[in-house]
Amino acid sequence: MYQKKIPEVLDCGIAVAVKVIGGKWKAWIIDCIRRGVARPSAIHREMEVVNPRIINLHLKELEEMGIVYKEIFAEVPARVEYRLTTVGRSLLPVINVLEQWGNENKEYVNGHHAEYILGNN
Amino acid sequence: MYQKKIPEVLDCGIAVAVKVIGGKWKAWIIDCIRRGVARPSAIHREMEVVNPRIINLHLKELEEMGIVYKEIFAEVPARVEYRLTTVGRSLLPVINVLEQWGNENKEYVNGHHAEYILGNN
DNA sequence: CAGGACAGGGAAAAATTTATCCCTGTCCTG
């Protein structure tokens, strides 16, 4: 893994939350697992546009942060399943809020808003 | 500005939200403005650990996304103030949720949790 | 005038994240 040269600033709650879901594909991965897409290969299939290697890296980070848990079954063709930890599940409402806001405002944010909307402030 | 070579995937609401607050200092900047720290130099003072150049870049992005609005007063030593647009203000509850989750879980996320917490799933 | 606050940005480097390529294994099925 990459060794950081600039120490992270993680006293702020927002920074912590962004660290957890700020990765390019992390939220999507969490969403997969929450929907029960648990096995690595299944996640890879779901997220076909993303390189499997990347997904694995993100999964490892999520595991190290205690968001997902990796269960390795002692079966013959060793099976692996990811699931959310308690803390990981506590993240779901947060993701829902993000998703809702994003969906409500995606056109605006990406759009050509020469017209800025100002309210009373 | 940097010209992207890989097109962004912004159909997903989460991706949009992360784009808005995922930058390293964006949420902090938004927090400054929401607290009324409006002038560039004031924001720079608040965020002393961050290079002013970076703050300016992030401000520009936030402006382009329609989250903040830049008001240039036609005064003699041209004064500039940033404030949140309506959409920018709609982001505040979202940030609050992020911040609360982060504060509640920062020790856990950064901590040495060899002990993964699993609930019923 | 000297110095500092103020707003802003170019150029280039460094740091970090993301992506690509390809390899090592095991096991199961046809």
Add this chain to the structure above:
DNA sequence: CAGGACAGGGATAAATTTTTCCCTGTCCTG
């Protein structure tokens, strides 16, 4: 046995973000 699914990772490149350094102006105050 051949091929494919499965889990995983090293090495390296590319893309993106962040940082540093330094420059251009205006205006105001001592």
